[in-house]
Amino acid sequence: MGLKFDAFGIFVNDLKVMTEFYRDILGVEIQWDGNGPHAEFLHEGIRFMMYERKELPGYLGTEVSYPNGINGTFELAIDLPEFSDVDIEFKRVVDSGATPVLYPRTEPWGMRSSFILDPEGNLIEIGSWGKGKNK
Template sequence: MASPAVRPAFAYTIVYVSDVEKSAAFYAAAFGYTVRRQDQSHKWAELESGATTIAFTPLHQRETDGLSGEVKLPDSAAARGPVEICFVYEDVDAAYKRAVDEGAVPVSAPEQKPWGQKSGFVRDMDGNIVRIGSHVRE
């Protein structure tokens, strides 16, 4: 009899950024997180974000460039990367306003979606898309 599959814990989402220190400070201010750890080499920072860690590392990391290739950011305001970060809030409108007030680039204001989520979209300083949404209730 085969042993049951082991489901690993989802530990990190790593965001490759142009400036680790500025990105960590921006995400803390714009989305309400606390910076948990920031490496003095400016090559790593983490936010206190619950069970899963949001981490930042430079676009060009010697440890990974040779393994997986160069990281490419969106090259225009109309382009988007292959990953989207989503933060869930009770008050989506207030969270969206806070993010924009703290320097997030507005993409689309919050609106009610057909699947039951209210969400709006912003970009961070590197062009990454961040969804500010409500929890989808079933």
């Protein structure tokens, strides 16, 4: 049997703002009481966590660094069923306060794709490999 990832985590500056964005704007469920440096969302398939950056050096026993501006080191990808869903979801989250980066477009490899930023500059792709025909 091969390696299987159990979880992914994001190290954040403001845990409250970030959990509110992912809960209220993206709609990811969470049962977090607002206390402590760690929050875990209710997410099927893989655990999704956030941890306060200020706690990490003490935990690891060494200094760490973080990107500034748009974080181009990873993306979180949302896969929707149909191409038209990308346009609808992109508009909804931008109208709700997400920062747009790449407006929906159909890529040469056959995917409908768009990108937004979370409050700390992490890239979130809203895309679909569906059968839609939006251009």
